[in-house]
Amino acid sequence: MHTRSSNDDATDRRLKLLIGLVVVLAAGVATMDVWHAIATHAAVPHPLVLVLIYAISLISFRIKIVIRVRSNQSGFTWVGVPIMAGLVLLPVPWVVLCVTAGMATVRILNRADPLRAVFAIAKEVLVISAAGAALLLLGAQPSIDQPQASVAAVVVAFLASWLVDDLVFYPVIAVASRSTIGKLYRNDISEQVIFRAATLATIIYINEVLVMGASLVLLAFVPALVGCLHLWRLRRLRTQQEREAWRQLADTTDELSSVDLNQVLHIAAAQGSKLFSAGEVEIDLTASGVDRVVRADTDGVTYDGPGPRKFDGDLSITNELETRDRSYQAGLLVLDFGGKVKLTEFEQYKLKTFGSALCTAIRNAAAYAELQRINEQNAYDAAHDPLTGLANRRELYERADEYFAGRTDDGVVALLLIDLNHFKEVNDTLGHAAGDAVLREVARRLDDAAAPGDLVARLGGDEFAVLLVNLLTPALATHRAEQMLGALETTLEVEGMQITVEAAGGIALAPGSGGINELMRRADVAMYQAKRAGQPTATYAHAQDTADVERLMLGGELQRAVAEQEFVVDFQPIVDLGSGEVISAEALARWQHPEYGYLTPMQFLETVERSGQLPAFADAVLDQALAASNVWRAAGFDLPVAVNVSPRSLLDPRFPATVLTRLARHDVPPERLVLELAETLTISQLDTVSRALDELREAGVRLALDDFGTGVSPLSVLSHIPVNQLKIDRGFVTALETSSEAAAVVRSTVDLARSLHLTVIAEGVESEPQRHALWELGCVAGQGHLFARPMSSVRLLGTLQRGTGGRPGALASALHDAGAVVRMPRRRTTGPGRTG
Structure with missing residues (x-):
């Protein structure tokens, strides 16, 4: 043409x-x-x-x-x-x-x-x-x-x-x-x-x-x-x-070193016209799968858009744009002279050289563009929830931090925290695919209802947050929140069923100090106030911020407690039910508060999880647990140590690196560390933390599923997490002697564990009948007051050394004949070596 x-x-x-x-x-x-x-x-x-x-x-x-x-x-x-x-x-x-x-x-x-x-x-x-x-x-x-x-x-x-x-x-x-x-x-x-x-x-x-x-x-x-x-x-x-000609070709080739594909094509077309004294030059990228033609004369680009080409036939000279080894073809270079022209041998060689350089430049620019696209996609994925496409927790925190770092007088900022009511029933009844469909629809409605500038984010599971900005008055936050929750009132259809979504929202205005962590805590408090009152929304009020004054005081003292090492770790031994020997120990955090005394996790853990001190707290517990493991190993008791992990810790992308760094610092083999995960994790949370768990598993760290049987979907949890141990909740152990249902749960758990090659550990073993019942049902290990209460690492070492019945490392007599054979622990002599 x-x-x-x-x-x-x-x-x-x-x-x-x-x-x-x-x-x-x-x-x-x-x-x-x-x-x-x-x-x-x-x-x-x-x-x-x-x-x-x-x-x-x-x-x-x-x-x-x-x-x-x-x-x-x-x-x-x-x-x-x-x-x-x-x-x-x-x-x-x-x-x-x-x-x-x-x-x-x-x-x-x-x-x-x-x-x-x-x-x-x-x-x-x-x-x-x-x-x-x-x-x-x-x-x-x-x-x-x-x-x-x-x-x-x-x-x-x-x-x-x-x-x-x-x-x-x-x-x-x-x-x-x-x-x-x-x-x-x-x-x-x-x-x-x-x-x-x-x-x-x-x-x-x-x-x-x-x-x-x-x-x-x-x-x-x-x-x-x-x-x-x-x-x-x-x-x-x-x-x-x-x-x-070579000088011009060299100069033109240098100009083609740009990583911008548009610039490469425009320079090549315009300079090619001058380089070969052609009336016009066309670059056709159709061969590389791109419908694009760039045309230029010595005055510059005259066309850039889809094909077909303008010049095609005997009145033009066509050269394939391919690398010297012909491994990559970018398209065609067409020279038009307005008539039939025969190039000299030198001009033909110059044309091939120019075409090869242009092909390389196009490939490099295309590769850079693809790399840039991948980086942008990765940056997008890192800031957005994969299920709903909304911003994730990280993006919400960064946006909020930008506000707190450069606060202006443009308006009031507030946070709306939304939690869906009875969402687990959707997953349990219709399945997780239906649950995901509901979450996507909720996300779409919230995003549509948001005002310009507001940021809608999914924090995980059925929890959403909206950063409300440019509010003229504080009262407008409540109005905006009611509008957004009102968008969820219309029924939605999932798998042919009409579903009504109910939600509770907590509103908190940006505090003068404390940043996003304090803002999130206040919104969380307000949300639970709304749930308890049966109202759609509630606004945070300092006077109504929980009746537990001690929790408020603890929240303000966490930073001091971490800095002054007030958090300590006790250890409860885990015993082989058959032989009575200690096979591992579970680390249990305690807070030695200067005013309130010895506090258990039930009294402070929720406050820690909702504060900015969780990473420092988790690191302190892990550090003490690994240090204790080293002391026991040096004394001849090579016991794995189990550490409870908060789901919020697994949301921190730095957590796996922190664990592996601590293991290396204490020279503890990764397989001697067991991380205990709450079985009450939701499937959506599992999807979020799976990357961190995979990284730890690949390094050799073992995983245990705590409180097994109390969640709504234990099999779904097992399908998402390749754990090594299952820990039966103490509630089933307590009811074992009086409830056939509890015995059935334990028996089915043991059978499931055998089929998956997992170890079963029973929690809360308080009596010998419970121990015997668990042993007969096939459970091999347990922990509880029957064997020992939680104690310090030094005291546990002394207990292990004393043992029972002349057997160091044993805390109970054996239940079978093989128990008469005393299995002595492998003790260390000098240095890191062991004696047989």
Whole structure:
């Protein structure tokens, strides 16, 4: 396909008008030359002289130094030689006849464009007439027998022909190439001077031969002289052109080093037009699977959009954009010259080199764009919830931190915390797929109801949060919250069932201190107030912030407690129910409060989890547990230690690295650490923390599922977490002797654990009957007051060393005969080595 633009048509019209003017002027001048020859009774020259001038003209036009300017091929010829030689010997009309005949012959042989041929002939008529007029004005009369032209006259005539040649040639070329006369002339001036000087030297030689009356045979050396000069000049010009072409190619290749694909394509198209003197250049990326075409000329990009190409066929030159090893193809590079053009061997090599560089640049830019897309996608994924597409907890905290870091007076900021009521019933009844559908619909409605600038986030499970900004008054927060919760009142359809979503929302205004953690805590307090009151929303009020004054005081003292190491760890041994030997220990955190005394996790753990001190608290507990494990191991009791982990800790992306760093610092093998997870984790929370758990599991850390049987979907939890241990909740152990249902739960748990190759540990073993019942049901391990209460690491070590029944490391007698065989623990001697 080859279509023409309006600019091309306008250029053609101007070019034809200018050429027509040159032809008309040449016709008039030729008429005057003929009239002058008739008026002066000019003699008819000998035919051999005419043939000689014709032959020299033919040779001069045939050996031409070609220069391509866009779609036009122009250059320097040696036609000045036959012109000046002919004007010394013949009247102007005869010189015009011989020279134009030679030119016409060459044009016919080359099948040149008729319009260009007419222009070239008309230009030479003007050049010959100008040189002939200059000779006549200086008194040089043409004569075959007695030529009288002086060297000065020849030089002046030659300069006149040069001037007329440039005056006619450059305006036409400027219009054809859409350039300026000054720019073209400056580019050619150095070449013209050298070439014209060589031509003038040849002309002076011929003139001296003729004027001195030497034999015309000496003119036979003229073609040889012209040929030698031509070859010398051609070689010099080609060397210079190749050097300049490589420089331009190198500069263009450097410009293609951009990683912006648009910039690469635009630079390549525009510079390619200049580099190959093409009218237009097209880059077609269809071969790489992208429907895009970029087109440009020397003035810049003229088109960038979908295909098809504008130039396709014999009138253009196409080069495949592929790497040198042909391992990657980016598309096609098309050069249009406005006509059929044959590239030289050097130009073909330059085109392939340019195409290979462009292909590499396109591949690099495309790879960078893909990498940038992946980075942007990763950044998006890191800040958004994968299920609903809302912002996640991390993004909410960062946005809130930005507000607290640069607070302005633009308005009030508040946080709305939303929790769906009875959402677990949806999962239990309809399944998790239906639950996910409900969460997505809730997210969509909240996002649609949010005001511009507000941030809607999903914190996990069925908990959502909305950061309300630019509030004119605090009261507006309540109005905005009611609107958002009202958007959830309309029933939604899931799997053909109409479901009504109920939610409770807690509203908290941004506090003067405490940041996002305090804001989240207050919104959480308000949300539970709304739940207890059965209201859709509640706004945080300091006076109503829980009746537990001690919890408020504890919340303000957490930072001090962590800094002053008031949190300590006790350990409860886990015993082999059959042999009575201690097989591991569970770490239990305690707070030695200076005022309230010895506090258990039930009294402070919730406050810690909702504060910003959870990472420091978890790290302190882990550090003490691993330190104790090292002490026991050094004493010969290589016991794994179990540490409870809050689900909120697993939401912290830094938690796995913290655990592994602590293990390395205490030189404790990862398999000697057991992280206990609450079985009451929801499926949505499991999806969120699975990455952290996978990282810890791959490092060798073991996982245990605590309070097994108390959650709503234990099998679903097991399918998400590849645990090593199951811990039966103490409630089932307590009811074991009186409840057949409790015994059935324990039995099914043991059977399930066997099929999954898991260890079962019973919690809260208080009596020997419970121990025997658990043993008979297949449970192999347990912990509880029957064996030992929680104690410090030092006290536990002493207990292990004393043992019972003469068996160190045992806390109860054996239930079977094999228990009579005392299994002594492997003790350490000096250093890290062990004795057998």
